Amino acid sequence: MSGLQGHLSLLLVVIPLIAAPIVAVLPRGRLPWAGTLLVTAVCAVLAGMQLWSVVHDGVISYELGGWAPPWGIEYRIDAVNAFVALIVAGIAAITLPYALLSVEKEIPEEQVPLFYASFLLCLCGLLGITQTGDIFNVFVFLEISSLSSYALVSLGRKRQALTSAYQYLVMGTIGATFFLIGVGLIYSQTGTLNIADLAERLPAVFDHKTVHTGFAFIVVGVALKLALFPLHLWLPNAYTYAPTVVTIFLAATATKVALYLMLRVLFTVFPNNFALGTPTFDLFVISGIAAILIASVYAIYQMDVKRLLAYSSVAQIGYMALGIGFASAMGVTAALLHLFNHALMKGALFMAVGAIIYRVGSCRMDNIHGLGRRMPWTFGAIIIGGLSLVGVPGTAGFVSKWYLILAALEQQAWISVAVILAGSLLAVVYVGKIIEALYFKPASEANQSLKEAPLLLVIPTWVLALSNLYFGLNTELTVGVAERAAEVLGATGL
Amino acid sequence: MEVVLGHYNYWVVIFLMMTGFYTVISRGNLVKKIIGLNIFQVSVFILYISISTVENGTTPILKEGFEVYSNPLPHVLILTAIVVGVATTALALALVVRIKEAYGTIEEDEIHQRDHSL
Numbered sequence: 001m002s003g004l005q006g007h008l009s010l011l012l013v014v015i016p017l018i019a020a021p022i023v024a025v026l027p028r029g030r031l032p033w034a035g036t037l038l039v040t041a042v043c044a045v046l047a048g049m050q051l052w053s054v055v056h057d058g059v060i061s062y063e064l065g066g067w068a069p070p071w072g073i074e075y076r077i078d079a080v081n082a083f084v085a086l087i088v089a090g091i092a093a094i095t096l097p098y099a100l101l102s103v104e105k106e107i108p109e110e111q112v113p114l115f116y117a118s119f120l121l122c123l124c125g126l127l128g129i130t131q132t133g134d135i136f137n138v139f140v141f142l143e144i145s146s147l148s149s150y151a152l153v154s155l156g157r158k159r160q161a162l163t164s165a166y167q168y169l170v171m172g173t174i175g176a177t178f179f180l181i182g183v184g185l186i187y188s189q190t191g192t193l194n195i196a197d198l199a200e201r202l203p204a205v206f207d208h209k210t211v212h213t214g215f216a217f218i219v220v221g222v223a224l225k226l227a228l229f230p231l232h233l234w235l236p237n238a239y240t241y242a243p244t245v246v247t248i249f250l251a252a253t254a255t256k257v258a259l260y261l262m263l264r265v266l267f268t269v270f271p272n273n274f275a276l277g278t279p280t281f282d283l284f285v286i287s288g289i290a291a292i293l294i295a296s297v298y299a300i301y302q303m304d305v306k307r308l309l310a311y312s313s314v315a316q317i318g319y320m321a322l323g324i325g326f327a328s329a330m331g332v333t334a335a336l337l338h339l340f341n342h343a344l345m346k347g348a349l350f351m352a353v354g355a356i357i358y359r360v361g362s363c364r365m366d367n368i369h370g371l372g373r374r375m376p377w378t379f380g381a382i383i384i385g386g387l388s389l390v391g392v393p394g395t396a397g398f399v400s401k402w403y404l405i406l407a408a409l410e411q412q413a414w415i416s417v418a419v420i421l422a423g424s425l426l427a428v429v430y431v432g433k434i435i436e437a438l439y440f441k442p443a444s445e446a447n448q449s450l451k452e453a454p455l456l457l458v459i460p461t462w463v464l465a466l467s468n469l470y471f472g473l474n475t476e477l478t479v480g481v482a483e484r485a486a487e488v489l490g491a492t493g494l
Numbered sequence: 495m496e497v498v499l500g501h502y503n504y505w506v507v508i509f510l511m512m513t514g515f516y517t518v519i520s521r522g523n524l525v526k527k528i529i530g531l532n533i534f535q536v537s538v539f540i541l542y543i544s545i546s547t548v549e550n551g552t553t554p555i556l557k558e559g560f561e562v563y564s565n566p567l568p569h570v571l572i573l574t575a576i577v578v579g580v581a582t583t584a585l586a587l588a589l590v591v592r593i594k595e596a597y598g599t600i601e602e603d604e605i606h607q608r609d610h611s612l
Contacts, residue, residue, distance in 0.1 A: 136571055143578045147585055154589055159596035163605055166589045170518060173531055173582050180538050180575060187568070188545040 008053065009062045009075045009131050012046050012085060013141075015039055016124035024117035030100065032113040036120060037096045043127065044086075044093035051082040055484075061133075069133070070194035076133030080485040083336070084260040085130040087343050091252045092123050094347070098460040099245045102354055106243045107155055115155060119249070121148035126257045135183050135269065136193045138261065139176065142225065145257070146172045149250055156241040164237035171234040175224030178217045185214030186269075195264070199271045206274055218265050219280060226258040228284075228321055229291030232314045239310035244354035247306065251313055251350055252343040259320055259339055263332065266324065267489040276327060284325030289419045291318025296426035300433065305353050305363040308430055309346065312389065315423060316342045322416060323404055329486050330407035336482040338400035341388070341471065345397055348464035349385035352378050355453035355461060365433070370443025372435070374450045377458045379438055381465040386431035388468040391424045395472040399479070503544040510537035522602040524593065528586045535579045542568040542575070 019039040026032045054060060054077055062075040077085075099119075107115050125145025129138055150172065154165035187193060189210050190201040205211050220231075227235040235255075239247050266275045275281060292315050299311035316338070323335030355378045356371060357363050372379035388395035401420060408416040452458065471478050498505065510533055517530025546568035554566040590600055597605050 136574075140574060140578070143582070147578075147581055150585055150589075154592070159593075160609060162589055162593045162596055163609075166524065166586065166593065169582070169586050169589065170527060170531060174515075174518065174534070176578075177535055177538055181541065184538065184542050184545065184568070191565075193571075 007062070008046055008050050009060055009077050010064070012043055012050065012089070013124055013128045013131055015042060015046075016120040016127065020117045020120040020124065023120060024113050026113050028109055028112060032116040033096070033100050033103070036099075036116040039120060040089065040092040040096045040123065043089040043123065047082070047086040047089035047127075050077060051079075051086050051481075054079055054082040055481075070192050070197035073137050074133040074194055074196070075131045076196060077131065078485075078488045079481065080260065080263070080336075080488050081130040083481050083485050084257060084339075085127055087256060087340055088123070088126045088130065088253045091343055091347055092249065094460050094463055095245060095249050095252075095351075098248070098351055098354070098457055101454055101456050102244050102358060105358055106157055106245075111155065115152070115243075118148045118151045119245075121145075122152060122249070122254075126253055129257050129261060133195045134193050135186075135195055135198065139180055139183060142176055142179065142261075145254065146176060146225070149246070149254060152246040152250075153238045153242040155246070156243050158241055160237070161241035164234075164241045168234040168238045171224060171231075175221045175231075178221030178224065180221075182214040182217030182219075182221060185210050185217065189214070195269055198269050202270060202274070203272050206272075212278070215265075215270060215274070215278065218269075219262070222258055222262045222265060225255075226262060226321075227255055227314060227317055229287045229295060229314060229318060232291070232295070232317070235314055236307055236310040239313065240304060240307040244350065244357055247310075248347055248350040248354065251310075252347040255313070255317055256339050256343055259317070259335070263324065263335070263489055267332075271490065281325045281327045284321045285413075285416065286325075288318040288320075288322030288325055289416065291315055291321065292419055292423040293426075296423055296430065299430045300426065302430075303365050305356075305365065305368065305434055306350070308434065309349055309353065312427065312430060313342075313346060315427075316346070316389075319401070319404060319420070319423070322420070323407060326407045326411055326413070326416075328407055328410060329483075330403065330410055332486040332489060333479070333482045334400055334403035334407050336485050337403055337478060340478055340482070341396035341400045341468075344464055344468050344471065345385050345388040345395075348381055348461060348468060349389070351457070351461040351464060352381040352385060355457045358453055358457060359450050365437045367444075368437055369441035370438070370448075371450065372439035374443065374448075375452045378453055378461065381458075381461045382434060382438065384465040384468055386435065388472065390427045390431055393472075394469065396468045396478075398472055399475050403479075503540070507537050507541045507544070510534075510540065524590045524600040524602065525587075528583060528590070531586070532579070532583060535575070535582075539572045539575060539579075542572045 016039055023032045023035045026035060060077040064073040103112060103115060122145050125141045128141030132138055150165050150169045153168055154162050189205045189208055190198055192198055192201055224231045239251060295311045295314035299308050302308035302311060320335045320338050323331045353363050356368055360367055388397035391397040391401040405417055405420055514530045514534030514537060518527050521527050546565040548562055548564050551562045551564045552560050554563040594600050597608055599605060
């Protein structure tokens, strides 16, 4: 067991990577699903053990192939990555039980093994980004996760899924290439790619223009992956037309991992408050405010529930950007908290919407009239998720918004406080629109005979919905981890 | 003059980068966009290769008499990036084939038209 524990960090990446081609060649039927379920469950357990080990024994440093860093690739796990890795692996493990029926309904039978193989590759890439301590390795994992998510998005039923995947591919590749350019430029000044080593060597060359250019390229590249307003254009289409399971997984993890990467770059790779000397944080505040207001207004006018939630995601990313933009320990804590809580609420909401799609075949506003009475459990999950999205006290969404407002008050950023409150009011409007259609509009003939979604869809939805309530009431765990993570990032000295 | 000639490799990189980037943004033809994306990526390969060069250096080989040699690490990194680029291009072309099957065109504006005339 101790031998296994020593390789914990590597196993998290290697297991899904090796499982992916195996799953791809499994016979049709439920075997590929069962294999993927097993892998995600194992990964979630390993990620949990990793977080436990980091919290109790401190930073894990794993040398790949026994090559000592900075020459070899190092996996370096502290409270931040362990936290994000657990979110990714945990969401994957909750999504999988849900996936069985949803995928059977939405993906042609012969593509199912390949679907699960891509899903595992995507998981491998996302976990890899969180685990690695080598900045070029980050690029490789970024592309593994991105390429597999383009493939996953393109599997949607409508033909628009293809064009959305293409659009996502073009913008995603531009983002990754920007990141690559930035890495090359800072490598040319420091001669190292190891993140810890970069943090030591970069301060000596901080006044070089090349380093500033590299920084700008990296930040813009990651912002594209993060769907930071106004670089979010790929997101609404990709989330709307992707198969439900993919939307749940990507919405809850992909942008979160990009946000983690952004925090790493801003605080670890470029230490000593380098970013404070650049306009980065001001830009984050401005684009955060714009995202909250504009994307929320867009969300109100959407006629498709999935698309509405996708625009709401852009707005929620705005809250996280705002948290980073405050450049304070409190702000970063709020951003990390919202990162976790948003994964819970959007996961629950997209799952509930997926249950509706499973029954109705569509989630356009005018097709779902009166379904709240037909599908009470699904409707209940939407209400909880919606309240959490608005930030009603007692839900997870409230906790992160509370910390965000505290961070804003700390700096007396009154405009930001007003924007956060206005964003919540706009959320009331768009969540209200969904609830109105589901509950208060009379059901059409076709919808009268519909039954509640199968248990296999309802249970994972409710697991996430209830965790919204749990983490809204018991904040000790999440706030503790987020504060500790902010401390590790060195944001406390700001 | 020194700035232009002394850094001609970087000028080539910038020229290619902007050509590729502009093509991606301005062209409506999906295949041309991919070509632009490729040129954009290739410019980065050249950037990496040119920063690895050492003046009067030879190829990185271990042999007596060869003491100054180029940094081999960026070459290796770029091999990885080339593989990633090939995978991206392959996936993008596969998507274009599927789009052509679904829409009967690979022109962006015609695709938009067909989606909205439904």
